[in-house]
């Protein structure tokens with residue numbers, strides 16, 4: 001089925017905008033041609049579907065390597081279908097989901113279930129991670145070979161840190177022997193006990209115990225040494241502290257195979273922004289100091305941090321209404337990620353558009369060896385169209401996710417995704433086509 005996206009403003013090799021016509025066939029980008037290309041003008045006559053992208057930005061579909069879809073077990077928070085719909089609405093075409101479901105994705109059956117449900121939803125590409133340890137309890141390794149065979153793309157106990165260093169080392173050795181990455185939620189429980197915001201301004205003001213930066217960085221440091229010893233590809237989840245950035249920068253400089261991700265909220269918010277005891281500002285890792293925010297931004301700019309992920313973590317309104325202390329950690333992220341970062345960093349002139357797009361497409365694709373994340377002839381037609389001029393306030397009532405837990409309600413943002421294609425199929429369309 002021949003399809004055409006015409007008058008598309010795409011980012012070229014130099015990172016500049018160029019107007020092109022994209023020809024899609026059999027789910028792949030067949031051709032990216034100049035707007036006057038004769039052959040393409042002829043093809044347009046026979047195309048099944050023509051989208052006029054005039055005035056819009058057209059980029060590779062966004063890739064999110066850290067998300068929570070909650071199924072199986074917590075379908076009241078999200079299902080694979082609602083999560084995938086939310087991802088598509090946020091401009092994402094590939095998402096990698098975490099194993100902290102119920103049951104935990106610690107055996108091949110759960111991996112298969114996730115893949116089956118994703119196929120049924122038929123929206124975005126869903127790549128499952130499997131747990132490092134059974135039930136994410138940190139006591140016994142899962143069957144890595146069976147999980148890889150079933151389709152898992154990496155191993156992680158996200159939600160908790162692997163507390164035992166020998167356990168982590170064994171996991172890394174095994175993963176390395178299978179050419180699989182280990183993805184780590186870095187948190188030393190002994191340094192955290194009872195905290196739910198960072199140790200800093202906010203915790204002092206409210207007289208509550210804070211989560212210190214070292215609780216994250218101590219695992220980053222430990223795991224870098226273990227990665228060096230085992231040769232595994234080690235990927236650090238949701239980096240939030242200056243100390244972690246510093247350790248990862250050093251490890252990279254001496255050739256250790258470490259990569260890392262950062263979340264939009266850790267780039268845009270600090271603990272000083274928390275308005276009060278509102279659980280929509282509670283996530284793990286917590287919002288850190290302005291100094292940490294700056295270090296994360298610098299880390300992303302110099303490539304210490306490879307990519308942006310949302311850590312989309314939906315929870316129900318009842319759960320979040322329990323208040324700061326008792327509510328679960330986590331905020332939703334798919335539908336605000338791009339406009340938030342575009343508005344805060346590109347509109348303000350701090351980042352180039354090309355830089356933002358790469359950190360959400362080509363970079364995750366490079367790190368996790370995906371065949372997507374680029375607009376190129378022969379690549380899958382995973383494509384996102386964005387209206388950079390559309391300005392709109394964040395309204396959780398419009399979200400496709402079941403989660404309403406966001407600190408960004410009411411924020412006026414620009415750069416909203418308006419249409420998303422996966423393998424050439426439109427999975428979200430908010431344009432009014434004439």
Ligand SMILES: NC(=O)N[C@@H](CC(=O)O)C(=O)O
Nearest residue numbers: 068158159283284313329330
């Ligand atoms: N990030 C969060 O605050 N919460 C995540 C767990 C996690 O990513 O560690 C969740 O599963 O809710």
Ligand SMILES: [Zn+2]
Nearest residue numbers: 158159185237
């Ligand atoms: Zn985590």
Ligand SMILES: [Zn+2]
Nearest residue numbers: 098158159311
């Ligand atoms: Zn997570």
